[in-house]
Amino acid sequence: MQITTLIPAYKTKYMVELMTSLVTQTHKSQRIIVSDDSPGGEFGQILSSPAMLVARERLPIEIHQGPRIGAYENFLHLLKLWDNSTELVHLLLDDDVIYPDFYAAHRAIHGAGNFACSISARWTANERGQPIEGMPIPAGVLQSMGRIVSLDAGAMFTTTIPQCQNWFGEFSNCVMRRETAALLFKPDFGGVSYAGLWDLGAFLAASLQGPVAYIQDRLGHFRTGGEGHSNQLYGKHMKAAHLGYAALAVGARRIGQLGESHARQCYDGIASAIWQRYAGEEDMQPFCRVLPRMRDGLPGAEDEFLPIWQDFLTRHKF
Structure with missing residues (x-):
């Protein structure tokens, strides 16, 4: 199964780490589409510079100008550029890092079962990228004997919304089937928008299409502090x-x-x-x-x- 990586680009600060995490994947993406939403096109300029030549030679990178009207609109712009061209798709935010076996693990899961999406555990890291804590995973999942846990809609909804807790993470640690990705164009339940929690809302919506595979291995990290919205x-x-x-x-x-x-x-x-x-x-x-x-x-x-x-x-x- 082929995977496309979609990068909604804005911050240039972590570009080297971002590209390194893609170069070192044991299973490479078939396409890497960058939508440059930085104010003056700085992300694309640096990525096109001689300093990033090695990454461009080793990766199938496409650079496009972003719409520059908001982060989520850039997500949707990327999905339109991708145009369902591969069975699997991954939104990778520009300040997050995936570890070398990320794509190999997610691809294997989708090859083994009909999951709406796969979500892998992650570390929370500090500004320097050093892991400092894990996610608050429910005991029933954490104590499971299997490395892969199949979750239905009932489990997904009742372990997140009542506790006001997104223990899954964000788009960067999720790989979606093409059918699931279409849900991002209608981010609501029953006509009620879940803007602001687009990632969790999308994961819950995915569970209504089919089971979600949760991978216990921590295959990436989410960066706190710095210029992120969480700070x-x-x-x-x-x-x-x-x-x-x-x-x-x-x-x-x-x-x-x-x-x-x-x-x-x-x-x-x-x-x-x-x-x-x-x-x-x-x-x-x-x-x-x-x-x-x-x-x-x-x-x-x-x-x-x-x-x-x-x-x-x-x-x-x-």
């Missing part, structure tokens, strides 16, 4: 990442994948987090009022949330 607590992306759990719960309820008690557990956790972190933020005031009502199960509270959430996404240009 900007008061930025729009981190706010949306918090609120996105409530949106996921409302949407999951609409499609029958989450019960009331699990949804209220989610609303309780998010209401507490929003109050502690964002009580003084003007754009979060409506959520400070409605989330406790959702937590308490008051009639109509979930319906109140929806226009407030949509207004937040519109004003912040998601």
Whole structure:
């Protein structure tokens, strides 16, 4: 099975590590498509320079100009450039690193079974790329005797949304079948957008198509700190990442994948987090009022949330 790597490029700081992780793969990608979303095209300029000649000689790299209207729009631009040309596709963010057996392991899993996508464990690393901690994997998965765990939609939804916890990671440690990748063009459940939690939302949507293979081996690392959105607590992306759990719960309820008690557990956790972190933020005031009502199960509270959430996404240009 052939794999295409899609790189939504913006930051140039980690380019050498990024390209090295692709050069050293024991199973190489058939295509590597770079969509340069950097403001002045700096990523493409450096990648095209003599300093990166070795990477270009060893890898089938294509460089395209990005749309420069947002990170997720760049994801979709890459998917259109890929155009279903391979059975498997991988979105690799420009500050993440995959280890040498990443593609070999994911390809073997897809060759052995009909999985909607495969997700491998990862390390969380510091700014220098040094692993510092693992993901909070549920005990039932972590203690499994197998290196590969097959997860259905019930397990996926109930181990993430109620706890407000994405223990899977992000797109960089997931390989999707071409049919699954199409889900990224409609990031919602029951008409409720999960913008801000696009990765987790996509993984949950994938589980509705078929089982998801979870690989226990840590085959990459996610970098914290630096210029990443996870290091900007008061930025729009981190706010949306918090609120996105409530949106996921409302949407999951609409499609029958989450019960009331699990949804209220989610609303309780998010209401507490929003109050502690964002009580003084003007754009979060409506959520400070409605989330406790959702937590308490008051009639109509979930319906109140929806226009407030949509207004937040519109004003912040998601």
